[in-house]
Amino acid sequence: xxxxxxxxxxxxxxEHAERVxxxxxxxxxxxxxxxxxxxxxxxxxxxxxxQARVETIDPRTLHLGGEFIESNLGSALEPDGSVTVRAVGQxxxxxxACLLVPADTPVTFRMTSADVVHGFLVAGTxxxxxxxxxxxxxxxxxxxxxxERLMPCHEFCGVGHEGMWARVKIVDKAAFAALAAQHRRLSxxx
Ligand SMILES: [Cu+2]
Numbered sequence: 744x745x746x747x748x749x750x751x752x753x754x755x756x757x758e759h760a761e762r763v764x765x766x767x768x769x770x771x772x773x774x775x776x777x778x779x780x781x782x783x784x785x786x787x788x789x790x791x792x793x794q795a796r797v798e799t800i801d802p803r804t805l806h807l808g809g810e811f812i813e814s815n816l817g818s819a820l821e822p823d824g825s826v827t828v829r830a831v832g833q834x835x836x837x838x839x840a841c842l843l844v845p846a847d848t849p850v851t852f853r854m855t856s857a858d859v860v861h862g863f864l865v866a867g868t869x870x871x872x873x874x875x876x877x878x879x880x881x882x883x884x885x886x887x888x889x890x891e892r893l894m895p896c897h898e899f900c901g902v903g904h905e906g907m908w909a910r911v912k913i914v915d916k917a918a919f920a921a922l923a924a925q926h927r928r929l930s931x932x933x
Contacts, residue, residue: 802876805831805857810879817928818843820920825849832861832874832896835903839930841910845919846889854880862897865911873898886913 805811811831817839818828826848831838833856844850854863856874863872863880872880896907912931914922922929 798879798881799877800855800879802855802857805855810853811855813838815928817930818919818923819928820923825851826919827851827853829853830863830909831855831857832863832907833857834859834901835896835907837863837894837896837907837909839909839932841912841931841933842894843912843914843919843922843929843931844886845916846886846913847916848885848919850884850886852880852882852884859900860898861900861907862895864895864897866893866895868892871897889913889915 800809800811806813811829816829816831818826820826826844828842828844828850830842830852832854852863852870852872854872854874855878856876858876860876861874863874864870865884868884868886870882870884872882874880890913892911892913894909894911896904900907910931919929
């Protein structure tokens with residue numbers, strides 16, 4: 744024995760162990776109660792409080808007029824130099840099937856669905872939205888360098904789901920500006 748203090752007797756040791764166990768049990772119960780409280784609060788909060796910004800649209804009349812009419816789809820260069828990309832998902836494709844965006848520029852995606860729930864995801868980025876019929880999904884993004892990325896639908900939407908994908912082509916900022924000078928809406932659909 745190197746310890747100068749003599750070890751506690753068996754009763755004392757058991758009492759000590761029990762105290763430690765009880766303390767840890769109390770801490771674990773507190774953590775579980777806290778997690779349940781957080782889950783309950785967020786569930787009630789998100790049900791009771793509407794989202795700050797919800798844009799709705801009638802999925803039955805997308806092709807007849809308004810923001811998502813076919814002639815308005817694709818990329819638009821805004822007066823402030825940013826780019827707005829509008830696209831529609833439907834069973835089983837995206838329109839346009841190839842989105843053209845400039846590198847190093849703020850890009851806003853505005854998307855919706857014409858029929859059922861689809862997914863909008865750009866591979867290798869954190870761009871990931873659900874396209875829900877009746878709602879406009881909007882997300883800001885920025886692409887660092889030119890390149891090409893896959894854009895698969897990632898919400899199961901029916902028998903043709905696996906064939907539902909598009910591409911995002913990122914081009915040089917100057918090249919995009921030159922194209923935008925000639926066309927009101929741009930895409931890379933050939
Ligand atoms: Cu889909």
